[in-house]
Amino acid sequence: MDVYEGLEGEKVLNLSRLNLDNLDLDHVDEERKRDTQQLLLVYNRFIMLPGSICHFSNLVFLDISCNRLAFICEDILRLSKLKTLLAKNNRLDEFSLPKDFGTMSLEVVNFSGNRFEEFPSEFLNLQKLQSLSLGANRLKTIPAEIEHLTSLELLYLGGNSITSIPPELANLPYLSYLVLCDNRIQSIPPQLAQMRSLRSLSLHNNLLTYLPREILSLFQLQELSLRGNPLVVRFVKDMTYDPPSLLELAGRTVKSRNLTYKPEDLPGNLVRYLDLASKCPNPKCGGVYFDSCVRHIKFVDFCGKYRLPLMHYLCSPECSSPCSSNPQSDADSEDESRVPAHRMQKVLLG
Numbered sequence: 001m002d003v004y005e006g007l008e009g010e011k012v013l014n015l016s017r018l019n020l021d022n023l024d025l026d027h028v029d030e031e032r033k034r035d036t037q038q039l040l041l042v043y044n045r046f047i048m049l050p051g052s053i054c055h056f057s058n059l060v061f062l063d064i065s066c067n068r069l070a071f072i073c074e075d076i077l078r079l080s081k082l083k084t085l086l087a088k089n090n091r092l093d094e095f096s097l098p099k100d101f102g103t104m105s106l107e108v109v110n111f112s113g114n115r116f117e118e119f120p121s122e123f124l125n126l127q128k129l130q131s132l133s134l135g136a137n138r139l140k141t142i143p144a145e146i147e148h149l150t151s152l153e154l155l156y157l158g159g160n161s162i163t164s165i166p167p168e169l170a171n172l173p174y175l176s177y178l179v180l181c182d183n184r185i186q187s188i189p190p191q192l193a194q195m196r197s198l199r200s201l202s203l204h205n206n207l208l209t210y211l212p213r214e215i216l217s218l219f220q221l222q223e224l225s226l227r228g229n230p231l232v233v234r235f236v237k238d239m240t241y242d243p244p245s246l247l248e249l250a251g252r253t254v255k256s257r258n259l260t261y262k263p264e265d266l267p268g269n270l271v272r273y274l275d276l277a278s279k280c281p282n283p284k285c286g287g288v289y290f291d292s293c294v295r296h297i298k299f300v301d302f303c304g305k306y307r308l309p310l311m312h313y314l315c316s317p318e319c320s321s322p323c324s325s326n327p328q329s330d331a332d333s334e335d336e337s338r339v340p341a342h343r344m345q346k347v348l349l350g
Helices: 031-034 051-055 074-078 121-125 143-147 168-171 189-194 213-217 246-256 268-274 327-330
Strands: 012-014 038-040 061-063 085-086 106-108 131-133 155-157 177-179 199-203 223-225 294-304 306-314 346-349
Touching: 051 074, 121 143, 143 168, 168 189, 189 213, 246 268
Parallel strands: 012 038, 038 061, 061 085, 085 106, 106 131, 131 155, 155 177, 177 199, 199 223, 223 346
Antiparallel strands: 294 306
16 A cells, blocks of 8 residues: 555656755745655655655655654644655654654555654554554554554554554454564454454464464455464364352353343342353353363364364363364364355465
8 A cells, every 4th residue: 555556747756866865945846846746755865854845735645765764853744635654664763753743644654664662652643544554663562542543454563573462453443454474472362353354364473373263253354374373283182271160150050051030139240240151162062151161272174275273262171172082073163164165265374
């Protein structure tokens, strides 16, 4: 989404590769300044975005990538029509932006290849932002406030040092392309299954050992990249299990035997507790669980070719998983039967 199409001729001013360290516009007449909608300043020697940039009042697209840029001046705020800002491969960090940067009407921002150690708070106020690229920086976290970017369709955060994914990402209704490759992510929050618009999920070269079973609910997902992760390579039979409390045993009895009760029959905290019951995923088991469950990894076959390790939670060690101890029985599991062949056009494991 970095390429702006439809501009040509006098609407484009290309000042790239001229070894510029300031923007002298004496040779540019007023009409040309007014008509320019796309300005290219790539591969120069700018340290700060020049204030004279504001003379291009109708600028829609600005590319100042591959400079020595360390600061973006407040004059950029005067570019009220600017939609695309590319500043790749510079020296920008979280202190480089004007404080009111979030008031701009930007739709595409690419600040990959810079020095951001924290997610720029100014970006979180860009309400019209559709594409955000912050790859190859030094980010360690993704703020929960990213859910405020409700227009976002593409988020590229590959090549950082991110260790976890906030569940709040699931609150982005239009996010279609999520790139989190080449980080240090160890797990995927099950809430991502709520991302109904997600079409491509890049997770290669992380520290993933399994995926949540909820990922099967991503009905629009067409591409899933997992190569370079320490994914489980053999069927895991070991189970971890904490014995249920007396409260949980009582709750399981009420739910599994369908015992009727009215809210006034029980204290409010017990009513709320009973509402938290989770059904065991084994289709042959009618059991439920609350806090105590068996963490169990099973393999699900996608398109008859790739087997993905998904985390399952069973109600007890005695509850036989749909895949049982025979890996071949995975092919008949309930989850897999719900995965049409066209669902995963690309599942990249190697």
